[in-house]
Amino acid sequence: MMDSTIKTKSYIKTILIIGFWIMVWQIGYIIVGRDLYLPAPFQVFSRLTELGAEKAFWMSIMYSVYRVGLGVILSIILGIAVGIISGMNDLVYEILNPAMVAIKSTPVMSFIILALIWFSSTNSPIFICFLMCFPLVWTNTVAGIRNVDKKLLEMAHIYDVSKKQIIKKIYLPSLKPYFVSSSVQALGLGWKVTVAAEVLSNPRHSIGGNLYAAKAYLDIPGLFAWTITVIGLSYVFEVFFVSLMKKKMGSERL
Amino acid sequence: MIALNNINISYGNLKVLENFSISLEKGKVHCIFGASGCGKTTLLNALTGMNKLESGERLSLDNKKFSYVFQEDRLLPWATALENVLFVLRDRYCDEEAKQIAEKYLNIVGLGKFINAYPSELSGGMQRRVSFARALSYRGEVFILDEPFKGLDFKLKTELINYSLESDIKENSYIVFVTHDMQEALSFADYIYMVDGPPLKIMEKIETHKNK
Numbered sequence: 001m002m003d004s005t006i007k008t009k010s011y012i013k014t015i016l017i018i019g020f021w022i023m024v025w026q027i028g029y030i031i032v033g034r035d036l037y038l039p040a041p042f043q044v045f046s047r048l049t050e051l052g053a054e055k056a057f058w059m060s061i062m063y064s065v066y067r068v069g070l071g072v073i074l075s076i077i078l079g080i081a082v083g084i085i086s087g088m089n090d091l092v093y094e095i096l097n098p099a100m101v102a103i104k105s106t107p108v109m110s111f112i113i114l115a116l117i118w119f120s121s122t123n124s125p126i127f128i129c130f131l132m133c134f135p136l137v138w139t140n141t142v143a144g145i146r147n148v149d150k151k152l153l154e155m156a157h158i159y160d161v162s163k164k165q166i167i168k169k170i171y172l173p174s175l176k177p178y179f180v181s182s183s184v185q186a187l188g189l190g191w192k193v194t195v196a197a198e199v200l201s202n203p204r205h206s207i208g209g210n211l212y213a214a215k216a217y218l219d220i221p222g223l224f225a226w227t228i229t230v231i232g233l234s235y236v237f238e239v240f241f242v243s244l245m246k247k248k249m250g251s252e253r254l
Numbered sequence: 255m256i257a258l259n260n261i262n263i264s265y266g267n268l269k270v271l272e273n274f275s276i277s278l279e280k281g282k283v284h285c286i287f288g289a290s291g292c293g294k295t296t297l298l299n300a301l302t303g304m305n306k307l308e309s310g311e312r313l314s315l316d317n318k319k320f321s322y323v324f325q326e327d328r329l330l331p332w333a334t335a336l337e338n339v340l341f342v343l344r345d346r347y348c349d350e351e352a353k354q355i356a357e358k359y360l361n362i363v364g365l366g367k368f369i370n371a372y373p374s375e376l377s378g379g380m381q382r383r384v385s386f387a388r389a390l391s392y393r394g395e396v397f398i399l400d401e402p403f404k405g406l407d408f409k410l411k412t413e414l415i416n417y418s419l420e421s422d423i424k425e426n427s428y429i430v431f432v433t434h435d436m437q438e439a440l441s442f443a444d445y446i447y448m449v450d451g452p453p454l455k456i457m458e459k460i461e462t463h464k465n466k
Contacts, residue, residue, distance in 0.1 A: 151324070151326065151328050152328060152330065154304060154328075155322070155324065155328040156341075157304070158302050158304065158320050158322045159320070159321075159322070159341075159342040159388075159392060160319060160320075160345070161341065161342060161344075161345060162345045165341065165344055165345060169330060169333065169337075169341055170330065173330070173332040173333075176332075
């Protein structure tokens with residue numbers, strides 16, 4: 001009873017916040033007064049409804065989800081594996097760190113242009129997504145490994161516990177909060193960079209390709225509708241991932 | 255007999271152990287009694303090999319197994335009481351045997367009903383019992399207790415002392431016990447080493463009535 005009241009209050013609050021921002025948007029539309037610069041919320045939502053009725057819309061979403069999913073999953077798996085090795089071995093860390101700093105500070109456009117030369121238009125966004133998310137996961141994993149409680153490690157060494165057990169029972173559980181945080185960040189970043197890469201590489205079915213087309217045909221409500229779609233997908237991914245982690249790991253120990 | 259012979263350990267310019275020697279007898283409780291910061295924990299680290307010696311020898315200590323009750327409990331916060339004890343047993347026993355041993359010692363320390371509780375769900379005294387169960391179940395040849403009763407009430411303290419002495423650990427182990435509390439030292443030890451430092455020095459070695 002108590003829980004359902006709290007949930008209802010929370011839903012009402014969320015709806016009110018969304019309503020507030022739609023109202024700000026509507027006021028902005030009235031002040032700007034030109035559809036080409038800022039379309040009305042109603043125009044955008046009706047365009048979104050139109051798009052939702054087209055098969056191509058769902059195909060584009062499906063392919064973009066595939067690219068983001070593959071890029072993020074690869075970056076998480078490799079970022080954690082390489083991050084654990086780097087966190088435990090200073091030499092590996094020192095070798096990899098300059099590359100990670102370079103990737104993080106290089107404009108994503110440079111990599112997208114290079115990727116267009118190296119890969120097909122379908123695979124470029126996956127590569128870009130992986131390349132941008134990997135340093136993020138790697139950095140968080142290294143931080144997690146370095147923040148492992150030294151006293152627990154000392155206890156394990158005194159009791160002569162094997163390296164395998166130490167990794168399984170001390171390092172991996174210590175990494176959980178870093179894993180969740182870096183994965184959520186990677187999911188958000190993954191959507192941004194994948195769609196950006198799709199805009200330039202323009203694969204057959206893609207959200208980025210549709211954004212590019214909307215810009216080319218000055219379909220500004222369409223541009224907003226696709227952008228809202230990306231925001232919505234990114235949010236749904238994040239919520240799904242966090243609830244999955246809570247279920248798997250137990251929220252109280254996350 | 256195990257021993258440290260003429261060992262030296264420094265932290266920067268501070269000499270914590272300087273030509274320090276001590277020998278320990280099997281089946282006896284050796285109490286190191288001294289003020290905080292005099293180098294007692296460094297001595298324990300020298301015994302376990304956690305601190306590298308600048309010079310000197312560790313005699314008959316290299317292949318020894320250590321059971322250690324730390325000042326803090328050092329339990330895995332994400333693991334239950336049972337999993338915490340199993341953590342030190344898994345490499346030595348098969349799963350079934352390790353579980354039986356872990357449950358046996360958790361029962362001995364009175365935590366039979368709390369084997370599936372996480373450390374955060376246990377009181378300070380109960381966490382200390384898990385730490386004792388872990389040390390007792392491991393059956394180390396050298397049993398080290400570093401101020402294990404700090405902050406515990408008399409009843410629990412006596413119970414834990416009895417668990418350590420009643421089990422056959424005493425007969426088969428070298429026991430080193432660090433404390434600030436003379437009453438604890440007198441009720442538990444065969445030998446009391448009054449120490450001061452740094453550098454750590456044995457001011458006096460007392461043989462208690464328990465050993466006479």
